Amino acid sequence: xxxxxxxxINGSSDKxxxxxxxxxxxxxxxxxxxxxxxxxxxxxxxxxxxxxxEDLLESAENVTRESVVSVEGSVQENDQAPGGREIHPESFExxxxxxxxxxxxxxxxxxxxxxxRLDNRFMDLRKKDRRAIFEIRDAACSGARQYLEENGFMxxxxxxxxxxxxxxxxxxxxxxxxxxEAFLVQSAQLYKQLMQAAGAERVYEITPQWRAEKSRTPRxxxxxxxxxxxxxxxxxxxxxxxxxxxTVKAMVESIKERASEQLEELDVDLKVPELPLxxxxxxxxxxxxxxxxxxxxxxxxxxxxxMRKISKRLEEQGHDFYFIKRWPASEKAFYYRPDPEDSKxxxxxxxxxxxxxxxxxxxxxHDLELLKERIENQGMDPSEMKFxxxxxxxxxxxxxxxxxxxDRFVASVLGIENVKETVLFPRxxxxxxx
Numbered sequence: 001x002x003x004x005x006x007x008x009i010n011g012s013s014d015k016x017x018x019x020x021x022x023x024x025x026x027x028x029x030x031x032x033x034x035x036x037x038x039x040x041x042x043x044x045x046x047x048x049x050x051x052x053x054e055d056l057l058e059s060a061e062n063v064t065r066e067s068v069v070s071v072e073g074s075v076q077e078n079d080q081a082p083g084g085r086e087i088h089p090e091s092f093e094x095x096x097x098x099x100x101x102x103x104x105x106x107x108x109x110x111x112x113x114x115x116x117r118l119d120n121r122f123m124d125l126r127k128k129d130r131r132a133i134f135e136i137r138d139a140a141c142s143g144a145r146q147y148l149e150e151n152g153f154m155x156x157x158x159x160x161x162x163x164x165x166x167x168x169x170x171x172x173x174x175x176x177x178x179x180x181e182a183f184l185v186q187s188a189q190l191y192k193q194l195m196q197a198a199g200a201e202r203v204y205e206i207t208p209q210w211r212a213e214k215s216r217t218p219r220x221x222x223x224x225x226x227x228x229x230x231x232x233x234x235x236x237x238x239x240x241x242x243x244x245x246x247t248v249k250a251m252v253e254s255i256k257e258r259a260s261e262q263l264e265e266l267d268v269d270l271k272v273p274e275l276p277l278x279x280x281x282x283x284x285x286x287x288x289x290x291x292x293x294x295x296x297x298x299x300x301x302x303x304x305x306x307m308r309k310i311s312k313r314l315e316e317q318g319h320d321f322y323f324i325k326r327w328p329a330s331e332k333a334f335y336y337r338p339d340p341e342d343s344k345x346x347x348x349x350x351x352x353x354x355x356x357x358x359x360x361x362x363x364x365x366h367d368l369e370l371l372k373e374r375i376e377n378q379g380m381d382p383s384e385m386k387f388x389x390x391x392x393x394x395x396x397x398x399x400x401x402x403x404x405x406x407d408r409f410v411a412s413v414l415g416i417e418n419v420k421e422t423v424l425f426p427r428x429x430x431x432x433x434x
Contacts, residue, residue, distance in 0.1 A: 001072060006036065006043040011077035011085045018043060018087065019070045019095070021126060022063055023107060032060055035082070036071060037126070044081040045071050045089055056092045066098035066106065066123070114418065121425055121434055132262035133422055136255050137410045139262075141206055143254025144227050147247050153202040153229065158191035160184060160208065164384050171212045173222075184210040187403050189335065190388045192230035193364060196399040197391035201232040206406065214429050218418040219356070221407060223427035227359075230401030237347040237362040240400040241323055244351055244361060245277045247404075248321060252413065268414050271320070278314060278322035282345075285310055285324050299328045308355040315354060325349035325362075334374040337363045337400075351404065356412035361402025368392040 001017040009016055020038035032047040047060045063069060073089040103119075104112040106126040117124040125131050145155070161177060162185050173184040187209045195203045205228045213220060227247070234240060252272050255263065263270055280288070286296050292313065294306035302310070302324070314322050327348045329338060339345035348362030365371045371392060372382045382389060410422040420426040425434055 006038050006041040006083075008040075009043060009075055009085060009087075011075060015072065015074050015090075016087065017070065017072045018045075020068070022065055022067050022069050022098075025063070025065060027061065034060065034063075034071075036069065036087075039131070042082055044078070044083075044086040045073070045092075046078075046081070046086045047089060047092075051088060052090075052092075056089060059092050059094060060089075063092075063094050064098045064100055066102055066126075067094055068096040068098075069094055114420065118420065118426065118431065119434070125424075129265050132259070132265045133410065133414065133416070134424065135262045136259045136266075136414065137406070137422060139255045139258035140251040140406070140410060141227075142258065143251040144204075144206065144247055146254065147250035148204045148229065151202075151243070151246075153204045153231075154200060156192075156195060156200070156203045156205050158185075158188045158205060158207065162190075163387070173210050173212050186211055187226065188228045189333075189403065190385075192228060192401055193335070193396075193399065194388070194391045196230060196232045197394070197396050201397075202230075204229045209403075216429060218420070219408065219411075221419060221423065221426055221428060224408075224423075225406040227404045227406055227409075228401065229403075230399060232397040232399045234363060234398055234400050237325065237349055237400060240361050240363065240402055241279075241325070241349055242276075244349075244359065244402050244404070245273070245275050245321070245323075248277075248351070248409075249273055249275060251409070255413075266414060270413055273321045277351075278317075278319040280322065280324050281326045282324060282328065283326070288313065299330045301331055304355065307352070307357070311352065311354040321351065321353050323349045323351055332360075332362075334378045334380070335364050335371065337365045338370075347400075349402075351402070353409070353412040356408055357405075358408050358412065359402045359404035361400065363398070363400040366392065366396040366398050368396075 003019050004016045006018060018036055020036045022034055023037040023042060024035040026033045030049045034045040034047065035042050036045055049057060070093045071087060071089050072091045073087045075085055075087055077084060078086045104116055104123055106123050108127050161182050163182060172186060175182050175184060188205050188207050192203055207226055207228055208223060209226055210223050212222065229243060249272060252270060256270060285302060288310050289296055289306040292309035294309055296302060296306055326339060326345045329344055329346050332346045332348050336346040336348050339347055346362060350357055351359040365374060375382045407419050407422045411419045416422060
């Protein structure tokens with residue numbers, strides 16, 4: 001008999017076969033109630049002494065919670081059962097027995113701390129609301145892919161091992177590559193730009209990236225995932241911002257369309273943003289922070305305390321997503337183009353959701369000499385980036401793009417405080433397994 005998912009079974013079904021995990025068992029003597037869970041839902045199996053043979057009864061009595069089982073039987077309506085239907089079994093097979101005691105309770109009736117949950121992530125994800133996060137994440141990726149592909153972007157897969165750090169500095173993971181030193185990439189940035197020199201014009205990638213920061217905050221990971229895009233023949237950063245905001249809108253719409261049940265499971269009321277998104281300049285953001293009692297020295301990053309106050313005011317005005325643009329050159333990577341009107345600024349932007357910084361982007365430098373100057377000004381050696389700079393010697397169009405943190409996007413729109421919750425198996429300075 002072909003297996004059926006629990007959500008496909010209704011009260012009018014004849015005989016069915018379900019397979020999944022034994023989530024709960026209640027033994028009342030002459031009758032037992034078993035709750036079987038698969039990836040789509042749950043169904044009750046009712047075992048009555050006078051309806052089953054001794055072998056089936058013994059198997060049901062001895063099976064442990066979270067064992068993997070296969071049940072065949074007839075479906076009957078029962079208003080008291082979950083979903084209003086139950087299975088009366090004719091066969092009951094234990095496919096894999098779960099040992100006792102369990103490392104944690106996947107029902108969540110005895111909530112484990114985050115460290116215990118991550119240590120036993122395979123079991124933590126059996127809980128419906130935990131798995132809902134990743135079904136929503138999947139829907140977000142689908143929305144991004146659909147929008148970008150419909151607008152002429154090609155998906156690419158760039159190297160994750162490189163000869164130098166993407167953005168310089170010490171926040172790189174060195175690895176032994178045969179007899180040479182290499183690094184895990186900090187982002188797809190340099191390779192996205194090489195694709196502009198290659199004439200691809202519009203590329204995107206949903207990609208892992210690594211930063212050797214020792215930050216142990218709820219918003220930082222050493223291995224994260226990013227939605228990256230790069231495009232050629234732009235006028236300025238506004239062209240990139242337009243694609244960014246439309247990508248975000250498509251991601252939210254995809255979540256609401258494909259994962260509405262999961263949003264309901266998490267009790268999240270996610271609103272589709274109205275475009276265009278709110279735009280602030282860096283200077284305007286500093287003024288707003290000062291009005292809220294947070295003074296920031298010009299040229300410094302906007303700290304989280306100030307960002308929370310800025311975002312609260314914008315949220316009251318109906319802006320959850322918003323851009324902060326025209327950042328100082330001192331705050332941005334070497335490849336960003338200086339603002340033609342004032343070179344102490346760059347043609348850049350950050351996209352935020354409330355107090356979460358989600359992405360950075362803008363127009364890149366496409367002039368070789370200016371690019372080499374910026375690299376040197378940031379204390380790096382251009383000769384160590386020959387493979388990158390060569391692409392600018394033979395015709396590089398005006399271009400720009402963004403890199404948006406997928407993990408942060410999911411955490412922020414779902415109201416999850418710790419970004420580790422949105423990653424299957426998170427990597428931090430203290431966690432390298434499972």
